[in-house]
Amino acid sequence: MAVKAILSGGKVITENTDAARELFKTSKFGALLPDQRVELSMLEALYLEEKKRIMVFNGSKKQIPIDDLLKKARKGVKDFWVRYCVFKDLRNRGYIVKTALKFGADFRVYDKGIKPGEDHAKWIVFPSSEKERFTWQEFSAKNRVAHSTKKNLLLAIVDDEGDVSYWETRWLKP
Numbered sequence: 001m002a003v004k005a006i007l008s009g010g011k012v013i014t015e016n017t018d019a020a021r022e023l024f025k026t027s028k029f030g031a032l033l034p035d036q037r038v039e040l041s042m043l044e045a046l047y048l049e050e051k052k053r054i055m056v057f058n059g060s061k062k063q064i065p066i067d068d069l070l071k072k073a074r075k076g077v078k079d080f081w082v083r084y085c086v087f088k089d090l091r092n093r094g095y096i097v098k099t100a101l102k103f104g105a106d107f108r109v110y111d112k113g114i115k116p117g118e119d120h121a122k123w124i125v126f127p128s129s130e131k132e133r134f135t136w137q138e139f140s141a142k143n144r145v146a147h148s149t150k151k152n153l154l155l156a157i158v159d160d161e162g163d164v165s166y167w168e169t170r171w172l173k174p
Contacts, residue, residue: 012045042073
């Protein structure tokens with residue numbers, strides 16, 4: 001049965017139930033709040049809504065159709081669709097994806113079988129449209145961020161159909 005959640009100020013807050021906490025404990029979706037509800041990002045909420053694991057309601061207790069939820073998410077986040085395609089692809093492949101804003105990247109991704117708190121993320125991820133171009137300076141800056149955080153850089157390139165290709169870079173010592 002789907003967990004009920006409320007859209008509030010760009011965040012989605014689940015009800016206080018065991019099923020909601022299970023999303024956090026087993027799959028590491030969202031952040032556990034002091035009152036034992038789970039706060040989800042719009043990326044996580046849209047993904048879980050697509051998977052029919054949550055139902056999102058507005059403050060008037062009316063369910064928000066998934067298309068309307070997507071429209072709201074796109075308004076609040078630059079390049080939301082590109083970021084969502086990458087988030088969804090990585091989650092569908094079994095990876096745990098968390099924000100990496102404090103590292104200057106979009107996402108940090110944990111290797112399969114690793115949960116946040118057990119070990120560090122293996123990659124930082126920069127989603128990009130296939131139409132976007134990086135200068136060498138921008139590419140170098142992304143590499144420096146990855147190196148300074150002791151993670152591998154993963155460039156996630158999204159094509160017009162929403163398919164994602166990954167390019168990984170690592171530092172090697174000769």
